[in-house]
Amino acid sequence: MANKTKSTVPGNLSMETELVLAGRDPFRHDGFVNTPIVRGSTVLSPTVADLEGHTGRYTYGRRGNPTVESLEAALTRIEGGAGVVLTPSGLSAVSIALLATLKAGEHLLMVDSAYQPTRRICDEVLPRYGIETTYYDPLVGGEIAGLIRPDTRAIFMESPGSQSFEIQDVPAIVAAAAAAAAHDITTLMDNTWATPLFFRPHDFGVDVSIQAGTKYLGGHSDLNIGTISANERTFRRVHLTHGDLGITVAPEDAFLAARGLRTMAVRLQHHQQSALAVARWLSGRPEVLRVLHPALPEHPGHALWKRDFKGASGLFSIILQPAPKPAVDAFLDALALFGLGYSWGGFESLAIPFDCGSYRTATRWNPGGPAIRLQIGLEDPADLIADLDSGFAALAASR
Ligand SMILES: *Cc1c(COP(=O)(O)O)cnc(C)c1O
Numbered sequence: 001m002a003n004k005t006k007s008t009v010p011g012n013l014s015m016e017t018e019l020v021l022a023g024r025d026p027f028r029h030d031g032f033v034n035t036p037i038v039r040g041s042t043v044l045s046p047t048v049a050d051l052e053g054h055t056g057r058y059t060y061g062r063r064g065n066p067t068v069e070s071l072e073a074a075l076t077r078i079e080g081g082a083g084v085v086l087t088p089s090g091l092s093a094v095s096i097a098l099l100a101t102l103k104a105g106e107h108l109l110m111v112d113s114a115y116q117p118t119r120r121i122c123d124e125v126l127p128r129y130g131i132e133t134t135y136y137d138p139l140v141g142g143e144i145a146g147l148i149r150p151d152t153r154a155i156f157m158e159s160p161g162s163q164s165f166e167i168q169d170v171p172a173i174v175a176a177a178a179a180a181a182a183h184d185i186t187t188l189m190d191n192t193w194a195t196p197l198f199f200r201p202h203d204f205g206v207d208v209s210i211q212a213g214t215k216y217l218g219g220h221s222d223l224n225i226g227t228i229s230a231n232e233r234t235f236r237r238v239h240l241t242h243g244d245l246g247i248t249v250a251p252e253d254a255f256l257a258a259r260g261l262r263t264m265a266v267r268l269q270h271h272q273q274s275a276l277a278v279a280r281w282l283s284g285r286p287e288v289l290r291v292l293h294p295a296l297p298e299h300p301g302h303a304l305w306k307r308d309f310k311g312a313s314g315l316f317s318i319i320l321q322p323a324p325k326p327a328v329d330a331f332l333d334a335l336a337l338f339g340l341g342y343s344w345g346g347f348e349s350l351a352i353p354f355d356c357g358s359y360r361t362a363t364r365w366n367p368g369g370p371a372i373r374l375q376i377g378l379e380d381p382a383d384l385i386a387d388l389d390s391g392f393a394a395l396a397a398s399r
Contacts (some may be wrong), residue, residue: 090212
């Protein structure tokens with residue numbers, strides 16, 4: 001009889017199968033399927049020789065924990081890099097990745113459509129450590145070469161753009177960074193929207209892949225967590241900085257994220273199909289000026305999305321025909337199934353009004369009407385469409 005405690009898992013598995021298996025080692029835990037939640041700071045050694053020789057698998061809670069390590073191992077397989085570290089939020093994953101890759105006197109190229117709090121790291125934190133940021137147009141493509149200065153050491157991407165959904169030409173940007181070989185530029189990407197299931201940054205030569213695991217990895221709106229995956233070239237720096245700064249993640253949060261990971265493929269398929277159905281319906285509505293969803297053929301980034309991505313997740317935006325704020329508010333207030341709240345990636349649908357115009361600096365945001373971001377959850381899309389329909393009735397009634 002085969003001994004299931006041995007590592008009999010074959011190579012070359014599909015992503016769906018990896019999601020089920022990765023990071024689990026049941027017979028280390030008496031056969032229980034999931035890695036248990038292990039709480040603890042102190043780890044005891046049986047003898048002084050063991051203590052001083054670090055012979056144990058773990059030395060101290062902050063430096064390694066079975067629950068945390070299991071999720072890191074799983075994500076390393078999913079991302080396809082050299083290693084993963086976990087952080088207490090998506091935003092801290094961004095800040096730690098930047099602190100790990102840049103030092104005083106160096107220059108960062110940051111995409112203008114980045115998640116807004118990422119800009120605050122660049123505008124408020126990095127300057128105190130002598131690091132300067134230039135924002136660039138998300139549509140710059142290979143012309144980013146012209147923005148690389150003698151002191152440029154990092155290029156940060158986020159695709160699609162936060163809220164506005166511009167698709168970046170990641171291969172062209174990575175190629176431009178590689179062509180400036182003397183600069184030794186690190187490329188980083190916030191890949192929260194696609195997740196490694198729909199876009200694997202390392203496969204495109206991106207050095208550092210970041211996820212707000214708060215979103216699709218967790219998937220249930222019940223935790224904040226961040227993940228940084230780094231390739232051979234960058235993992236040592238990321239791992240050291242993460243350890244030196246004393247970053248830890250609670251084992252309960254690592255457990256919840258690992259639990260989310262197991263069902264991520266089926267959830268994302270449902271998010272994808274429902275979001276497309278809702279987006280198509282919205283694009284036929286007279287109240288809607290434009291739908292910003294990269295999987296729709298009319299989206300300006302559609303060709304790049306189709307070339308590089310394996311799918312689209314459940315988040316997109318719409319631009320309404322010009323309407324006064326009270327009418328837009330009436331639309332949002334009338335929605336019964338779409339909650340009004342930040343974040344996304346959970347099982348429930350959400351809507352927020354937004355305006356990128358107040359903070360972008362390298363590009364102009366002139367959408368032509370009020371902008372609303374929608375997260376399509378796991379509800380039946382027919383119910384969501386009916387809900388949006390009643391929202392439009394409220395919009396019409398308030399004018
Ligand atoms: C939400 C989000 C983050 C931050 O994640 P938190 O866990 O809320 O800190 C970072 N990047 C993107 C693209 C996000 O959507």
